Amino acid sequence: MKRTFYTRLILALLLGSHVSAQAQDDKKISFTGAARSLFYADKLTQDTSAIDTVTIPKLNSGHVLVDLGINIRPNKNTEILAMVRLRNDYGGFWGSGVTFDLRQMYVKGVIGGIVKYQLGDFNYRMTRYTMWNYDQEVISNAPLAFQQQTDLVNYDHFYNSDHSWRQQGASLGFALQFSRFVQELQVNAVTTRVKASDFGQTPDRLFSGINLQLVQSKYLEAGFNYVNLYDVPGTSKNASGFQNPVYTGTLQARYETKNWEAKLDAEFGNSKTRFKNDTLAPDWKDKFMDGSATISQNQTGLHVTVNTKIVGSAFRSPGAQTKRIDYNGLPQAYQRITSNQDLRQLTMLDLMRESSFYNLQLHPYLMDFAPRYDNITPYGDATPNRQGMTIKLKYAKKSIPVTAEFAHSQLQEVRGEGTLLPRKFNRNTFTLDAKLNEFFKGWKKQIHLTLNYRDDKTTREGEDLVKAVDLKTNCLSAGLEIEVLKSFDLLFGIQQLSYKGFDYTAVRNTYSEIFNFSEYRVDGNETLQAIGARYRFSEKTFLSAQLNQFQSKNALSSLPDYSIKQFMLLFQMKF
Secondary structure, eight states: OHHHHHHHHHHHHHHHHHHHHHTTTTTOEEEEEEEEEEEEEEEEEEEOSSOOSSSOSEEEEEEEEEEEEEEEEEETTEEEEEEEEEEEETTOOTTTTEEEEEEEEEEEEEETTTEEEEEEEEEEOOOTTTSOOOOOTTGGGOOHHHHHHHHHHHHHTTOOTTOOEEEEEEEEEEEEEOSSSOOEEEEEEEEEEEEOOOSSSOOOEEEEEEEEEEEEETTEEEEEEEEEEEEOTTSSSOOOEEEEEEEEEEEEEEEEOSSEEEEEEEEEEEEEEEEETOTTSOOEEEEEEEEEEEEEETTTTEEEEEEEEEEOTTOOOHHHHOOSBOTTOOOSTTOEETTTTEEOOOOHHHHHHOGGGBOOSOOSSOOOOOTTTOSSOTTGGGOSSEEEEEEEEEEEETTEEEEEEEEEEEEEOSSOSSSSSOOEEEEEEEEEEEEGGGGSTTOOSOEEEEEEEEEEEEEEOOBTTBOOEEEEEEEEEEEEEEEEETTEEEEEEEEEEEEEEEEEEEEEOTTSOEEEEEEEEEEEEEEEEEEEEEEEEETTEEEEEEEEEEEEEETTOSSOEEEEEEEEEEEEEEO
């Protein structure tokens, strides 16, 4: 039966290819998608005097999958996409372990040559305080040797470089053009279904938003944004309902001369959080303001940015504060180690390769985060209870293949948590990107160097029964790509993360109210090292093999220091 199914599937794909070939002249049918084969071989080593007789030290895992999408264009104003995923985990034979899923489906087009619409699955974003999918901590700036695995996680969860969220619903947009005073008014609206009713106590939950962008000229733009995550009354037996509307305004102004450019960006607004028909629930409202000014000198390539912000402690915006990572998850590989089978804490290695930690839906509450990874901006720019200033110095000149940036942030809480004294936050970051081969005349093969450093500090003085806060995190990563032969690269990477100190973490109830605090102590470090090779068949197809070494040390953990050696073989193709 299984053989018959896959035989029919293969014949259907072959027939589809034939149809596509016949339809190339009118472009009505085309194919898109991706394919990959991924294999891991892991080896666990524990630094302990007692021999672990329970945990299996070596693990092999992997899969092969194909995403096949069919684009159908019945007319010039309509496009239909349906994509299926066929996946087989290694170890499955004759159809065993195979999954067949619908990955995405949508219909989009233009009505009357004016209104653009899309129904079904789509990616959507608005502003940094209304709907924005911020990068995950720690590994988002890792070198290419590690990014190859992170890119797979991002692809599977539709995390794009434009920071959009994958949603399911409907969106539309149109623009009105004017002959005088104003160039254009852009109107965009969206409604998506975040959670379906269980016909009991859980109602339908929707996310809706509208964006109005007024383009006065190339020098001045202004916008209005409204988003709301809300429960639909009457879709369940539960009389209470959640609502979280957010209103913001934006302003962009710029001025250019031959050698200078000045730019101003600002966003400001407020939020309201309500639980209707629930007398025990809070009724919150708060505001924020965020403004940046940038001056660029084109001849020298120097850019200076000054940002100032204040985000209220009760400001809530689920579309911007929902995190990619669910820190309540557990690793799949070596979930328990030692003879006592103790649970292993999530690490950089797990964030780099395991999909089970990652989130696809907007959350109405503030999700848990890991202070050892990011205690300053765990929810991105929209992190509540923050105020202060950031200064950035950037060097970027077209004629020189080096980009460098230094940023210093000095923030503090708007309102102290558990005490009247606010915590203070300091962050220094430095990034460098250099194409070294361009410094040598006649050298065509690429030599690409990347460097990233981040230093975080959280402090607060102690008083009476409240202990002093002092938490530090340092993260250093460096990567090197060397093209030794045409399209054949050697890859090197290292990422070192250390954390030490003490802080308090908030304990929240079902309404996201703080009702208690837990002491948080850390003293450890994590190190990732990689060496590998990659052959690029084309811009969208490559074969990569690499050996990674991960080490974890934690002086305050009951777990022993341990290391995981990882061999990875990856073939990836997009079409």
